[in-house]
Every structure is written in C-alpha cells, then in structure tokens.
Amino acid sequence: MIAKKVLLVGNFGVGKTSLIRRFVLNQFSEDYISTIGVRVSSKIVQFEKQEIKLLIWDVAGTSGDEKIPKAYFLGASAAMFVFDLSREETYLSIENHLESIRNLSSLKEVTIVGNKKDLLTKEELDAVIKTVSVKIDLITSAKEDDNVESAFLQLASQAIK
Structure with missing residues (x-):
C-alpha cells in the first residue's frame, strides 16, 4: 500500500471538513466548527487496482487575504x-x-x-458555473453525499500521477 498526502484548501465555511467527514466517516453535521491550523484524517481507497492510503490534510480556511503556511504544502501529492x-x-x-x-x-x-x-436551484447553479472563471472539476454536496467520493477518487488519481 502507498500513502499519499492530499490537501483540502479554500475559504472558511466552504465545507472542506464536511466533505472529509462525509468521505471518511459517512457522516454529516449542520454544526459549523472552524478548523484551526490543520486536521489530518486518513482513508484507504482502491484506485486502479492499488490500495492508496490518503492522508487528508484539512487546512484551516482563510478569508482570502491570509497566507497558508508553506509547511502544510510540503510533500503534498495532490490538492x-x-x-x-x-x-x-x-x-x-x-x-x-x-x-x-x-x-x-x-x-x-x-x-x-x-x-x-x-443550497441552489438548477438555474442558480448554472449561473454560478458561468460566473466561475476556471473549469470546475466537480460539483458536490457533502450534505446529500453527492459526488463526494468522486472528488476524493480524483484526488487519488492526481496523487499517483
């Protein structure tokens, strides 16, 4: 088995911890608890006939201007x-x-x-997709467990390239 460090980053309150909880524990909570610093979780996944232990770093959210410590990124295989x-x-x-x-x-x-x-209607979602200036790889809902596993399998795919 190989182990790969992967990062989840983004602004505070976007659902990074909820995505990880859904993926690792298959749980969802409406309670918002801010991550301080970094929290590491792990889960073993099967990808292309190999076992990969994902070491998932949940990096504390920012409000956009703060810098994330470079040390969090060292050795990361995917983000x-x-x-x-x-x-x-x-x-x-x-x-x-x-x-x-x-x-x-x-x-x-x-x-x-x-x-x-x-949280969005189909029309609102379409409008957001048109507004975002980069290609969105996946649209997820941690609450409804929509595309969560796919997102982490894509990370696993990136991590072993």
Missing part, C-alpha cells in the same frame, strides 16, 4: 480547492487562490470543487 457555490466571495478570486496553492506546493494540477450544491 483540492473547495469553494461554496452559494457564496460569491469564495470563488470570485479563484485564480489568485490557485496561483498561491501552485506556488506553495509545486503541484501542476489542483482539483476544483464547488460544494453546497443543495
């Missing part, structure tokens, strides 16, 4: 940038966030995930 589909401020400056992540981690690819799909 997921999560934004809240219902909060414009979490995706308007997405290119700046991605550039920062790439600079800190040296990763070429970052998986882009729009979370909290359950």
